[in-house]
Amino acid sequence: MKLYHCTGSRSTRVLWLLEELGLDYEVEVLPFDPKALRSDDFLQLHPFGKVPVLVDDTVTLFDSVAIIQYLLVHYDEANRFHPSHESPHYGEFLSWLHFGESTLMQPVSQIAQHLFLLPEAERSKERLEEGKRIFEHYAKILEAKLTGKEYLVGNQFTAADIVVGYTVNAADQLGALPQECEALRAYIERLKQRPAFQKALST
Template sequence: MITLYHAANTRSLRVLWLLNELGLEFELKTLPFTPDALKDPAYLKLNPFGRVPALVDGDTGLFESGAILEYLLATYGKGRLMPDTDSAQYGVYLQWFHFAEATLMPPLSAIAQHTVIRPEDERIPAVAEDGAKKVAEMLAVIEDTLSDKPYLLGDKFTAADIMMGYSLHLANLFGILPNFPNLTAYWTRLQDRDACKAALATT
């Protein structure tokens, strides 16, 4: 049995969404996004960094949302939600899959840290403002990419859209996404998927 450790509005949303898309049976353990919960010794055995997500599948335990998605696709995907590895689209798929976390998430995280997560006396408004500027610059590029197609790889929804979708969820919460009509329409399409609706309903 797969067990997912999840907290609302965190990267674990990606994993929850994919589990729903693949129709897998799993146990969901929802944690409060607090230091007490995430630094609990029992949880630190699952994720020693005290972050979410963490996933346990039999004897396999792992963390990092992107790694978990790749594991689930390789183990249970049966070729779904990703192009064939010998496809011309595979490289583009990997590009957007990893861009969503490696490039887009750091400035989004900076906004979160300095507007929501840190105590008010530790927040630096200039850091949040710089993060918002960087996010807007990146979203402008993706806005152009989606000017003539419904998903990152064209007509086909893939796990790269799940990775990107969570990042856009944060951009929307921070009030940045509405400035980009193509991305707003894209995020609306993603939210219309039953698997995404179910994942968001837990946040």
């Protein structure tokens, strides 16, 4: 299978899971540049010209959480990185898995857009501060959730930690993680001890 990846982007989540699963894969690192992501060839794989994209034999998928769910269904039969469908934790797992992108990533993207991604003339200090405020609100709730707990779901590392952990780490790199969130900082440090995350961050 082949992953299309930009260093540091959301495709880091997929790379992290591929490494945790110990799968054989090829990775194509693309520049984070509209010329590469909007090329005719790449738009055949992702109609919106974004990463990640995963091609597994005849199946082509985009969107990091969709790809993660696909990999878990097809390649995590032993339930090493997700609770089984019958487990009382399964619903909670799905909620955190999706929350990490659909809700938590929104203010982090807003911060990145208004810090450096948008052309200078389109950046807004108000929108930057709004993103920071929203992220801080979510971070404090996560801080309470992770106080006295190593991982989000059932005290076992799961793919929900990959999605949420990537997002919290991205916020920290942007200087948006509140200093007082000690449990959240310890959580990221714990995740960074994992060789699979180290590999994904450095690819």
